[in-house]
Structures are given as C-alpha cells and as structure tokens.
Amino acid sequence: MATTPSFFSVLMILLGLWENVSAQSGGKSLTPENYWWTCPEAEAIVFDGVARAVAQDPRMAASLLRMHFHDCFVQGCDASILLDGNATFGEKTAGPNNNSLRGFEVIDSIKTELEFACPGIVSCADILAIAARDSVVLTGGPAWLVQLGRKDSRTPNRKEANEKLPPPNSDVGKLIRMFHDVGLTEEDMVTLSGAHTIGKARCSSFRDRLQSQPDPTLGNRLLTSLKQLCGFNNTNPLTNLDLKTPITFDNGYYRNLPSGEGLLRSDQVLYSTDERTKNLVEYYIHNPEAFFHNFKVSMIKMGNIRPLLGKDGEVRRHCRFPN
Template identity: 70%
Template sequence: MASAVSFYFILLLVLCLLVTAKASDAGSLKPDYYLCNCPEAEAIIFSGVQKAVAQEPRMAASLLRLHFHDCFVNGCDASVLLDDTPTLTGEKTAAPNANSLRGFEVIDSIKAELEFACPGIVSCADILAIAARDSVLLTGGPVWQVQLGRRDSRTANKALANTSIPAPTSNVPKLIQKFQNVGLTREDMVTLSGAHTIGKARCATFNARLQNQPDPTLEKLLLTSLQMLCLNGFSNNSNAVANLDLQTPIIFDNKYYKNLLSGEGILMSDQVLYSSGGSTEALVKFYTENQKAFFENFKVSMIKMGNIQPLLGKDGEIRHNCRFPN
C-alpha cells in the first residue's frame, strides 16, 4: 500500500514537472495551468461565485458580463478591473461600463482568498474567465474547460472601451463588425448574445425605444410595462432595471431566442437579431428549437472569446490586487 502511494506521488510530481515545463514555453493557454502551483484555484473561485450568486442571483449575469467587457478591450487581460489612479485611467468610467458593470467586490474577495492560498500565482484575468464559466453553470447552463494561463495587464484603455464594446443600440452590421474586430464570427455574435438569457438592463440602455414614436418591433404589452417602469412624466427613470428574459430571468436557457420571435427583446441589439430579417434570423430560429445546440455552440464561442489576445509568458504580470498594477 505504501509503495502504491509513493508511486502515485512520484507520478504526480513527474506530471507537475511536465506541466510546468509546458507552461514555461508561453505558447498557449492550458486547462491544467494551475494543476501544480495552485491546484485548489478553481475550487476557490467556484465557491466564491456560488456564494455571491446565492446571495444575489443577478450576480451570475454581472460576472459573465465582466468577462465580456474585459475581452473586447485589448484582449482578456483584466484591464476592466483597474481603478483610476493619478497615473492610470481605467475603463470603469467608459460609457459601456459606468454605472453598469458590477461584481468587482466579488472578484476582490476571490482574489484575496487565492492570494492567501497561492500568493502571486492566479491572474485576475483567469479569475474572470473561470467566474464567467461558473456563473453559467450555476444558473443551469453548460460547463466547459476554461483555458488558463493569462496574465494581467498593467494598463487600461478607456478610449478603446468606449468604441470597441458593442452598444445596446447597435444594428446587425455594426454588431457583426464589432465581433469581427476581435476575431469572432457572426455566428459567435448570435451565440454569445444568448448570455442575455440571464440578467437585467438599465432603462437608459433602451429608453429610446419607448419614446416619441415607440419601436414597432416591441410587443405591445411589454412596451406599455416598460414605459411605466422607465418613463415618469417628462423625465426618464434611467437607472431602473428590467429583466432581459421575461420568463426565466435567472435560468440560463434558450428562452432569450424565443423572446425575440415574440418581440420581447428588451435591447435593440437583441431584437434586431431576428426582426431585421437579415443574416442572423435563421440561427435565432434554430436556437429556439434546439437548446442543446445553443449550449454546445456557446461553450465553443466562450472559449474563443477567452482566447482573445491573452498576455502570456513574461508579458504583463500577476496582480496582487485586481484593482491596481503591482
């Protein structure tokens, strides 16, 4: 029995040496990146996400969105987490992020636990990628192996955040272009838009559809309820929020696509995927009929998005605090 245990540990040591050697070549991301230097990393992150989502179900969507908004600006490098300092302007005050992005404290808490368990090992960028996956899993969606080994940027780019992140008022050609700019396809765009099956949107992001000549693609009862929520006389209640998926707002499923067929897409950038009658309509219809295909394709597209321009090897750093460069 003792010899068997010894053999197991020798085998594990050899495996760790091989993994470390592969990691040092900085060639690509790897799902087993933390196998030897922080084997409890994913369990710590999952526990932190699970606790946050249990306290507030909406947090799952917020953590997923953090990963999206990070990757669309200079790649998946945790630049979205950086606070403003006298020498650095972060991305948190960019138009797509200000008064909108949430979950920073959850990431802070997870990072603190990881720094206690494995100081200076797990990047903030990898925390975002794993937390996004766990958020989908905890709300009933698919699970996938997250590719790991990203490092954190020392800088941010507010100007790029203002221009590269797809706006909620975008039409289909603009959406396709924004996704193509970061190496993602039209199919990836329609698939990743399905993340809006969970979460909420501020009235400020869709108020224009409700006023003057209301958007005719909005289902009439939904239009009325949104006008009551978001419009108060002649002033807008911009910070009120509405569920993106009216039927199952905290469950990751394909109801998002079914809503588009009935004119119940809250954001213009969602509803146009079907109502414009263009190149995205067929895939929307397909996903309404095949949740399994949506889940499978979502996994693939999330891995692709997570691979956008990662910092590897000696590029960047492993931040000790996700809000500030070391």
C-alpha cells in the same frame, strides 16, 4: 426545485469534456491544466466564491459573465477592466461601464483567498474567465474547461472601452463588424448574445425605443409594460432581459424574440431585421442543446482574444492595482 451544483459535480463534468474542449481550443499557450500543479485548488476557490455571491444576489451571475465580456473586448482578456481609475483614466468609468458593471468586490474577495492559498500564481484575468464559466453553470447552463495561463495588464485602455464595446442600440451590421474586429464570427455574435437570457438592464439602455414613435420591432405587450416602468422622467430602474426565466440560463432569450420581447434593440434586431441572424435564432429556439454546445465553443474562443502571456504581463497581487 433545482439544487446548486457542487464544485465536485462540476469537476466531473469538466473532466468528461477534457478531450473535446482541448481539441477545440487548438492553442498551446493557454491550457486547462495550467494551475493543476501550482495551485490545484484554484478553480474550487473561484467556484465557491462565485457560488456564495450568486446565492446572496442571483443577478451577480450575469454581472460576472458580462464583466468577462467587457474585459476581453478591450485590448484582450487581460483584466484591464479591474484596474481602478478616475473620470479620465481607466475602463471602469468609460461610457459602457460607468455605474453599470458590478461584481468587483466579488473578484477582490476571490483574489484575496487565492493569494492566501498560493501567492502570486493565479492571474486576475484567469479569475474572470473561470468566474464567467461558473456563473453560467450555477444558473443552469453548460460547463466547459476554461483555457488558463493569461497574465494581467499593467494599464487599462479607456479609449478602447468607449469604442469597442457594442452599444445596446446597435444594428446587425454594426454588431457583426464589432465582433469581427476582435476575431469573432457572426455565429459567435448571435451565440454570445444568448448570455442575455440572465441579467437585467436599466431603462437608459432602451428608453429610446419607447419614444413618441416607438421602435416597430418592439412587441405591444412589452412596450406597454416598459412605458409603465420607465416613464419619461429621471428614474432609471432595472428590468429583466429575459422576462420569463430571468435567473435561469436557457434558450429563453431566443424564444422571446419572435414576439418582439427582446429588451434591447441589439437583441431584437437579430430576429426582426436580418435573415442571416434570424435563421440562427430560430435554430436555437428549437435546438437548446445546440445553443449550449455553441455557447461553450464561443466562450472559449472569446477567452482567447489577445491574452497576455509570459513576460508580456504580470500576476497582480491585487486586481485593482498593478504591482
């Protein structure tokens, strides 16, 4: 049985990656050592908080990883997703996030510990980035050195949250365009989609694939089980994105696609409708090490989307509210 890695073991892996990942980032503003002197225990505090949450609820790893993604795609990696709002203000209640994103209380708890250890030092945006990495590690995925030094925004962007996050029924062309809009490539898109190897989705995210004329890219076995699960009523149950290894970060997401077992349309189209993306999917099926390596690179790249630096932002004392 696999054991949960300790922060010390992860730190040893990260130190071994120092030269490689630092060179890949190419940036001078965000650096892995940002808190080494001002809050040296910062990453250990985040790791412990994520580990506790995942031990209590294994699905939380996917939720925290997804939260970082939804933050970065909307006005950059600035923790705007964490700001409380209401039905007309804030990103939490935007269409792609409302009653869907979860894990805010985990970030709140980690932030409270960090404010006690080193007040006013560690940004909420950096907590999200570290927590995403730790979620991958705790489910068996690769480790990488997170580039740090982001500041937090003072305002959310509900409009961007409704427009910039890829819908689950997207085709390949739309996915590529939306990733290009934030500076990510077609390869980044296919690679980061592999995060769906963990986590769950509600029937509302794929119910349109089950109608009287089912999506032809949907495998018969999966179609039958999803019709039984979802039916055509008002219930909205959850099911695993990866049917075989749903709480293990591996290349299972890609291995499911040739048999039509990509849960979301935006997953299955990567294999079934476009040769450009199909070729990379097949490569990852046969080369899990390449997927792990490229996932690290793409996560670092995503974490560098429009960060707030210096006086452009603040370090929030509470992640739900501006100072």
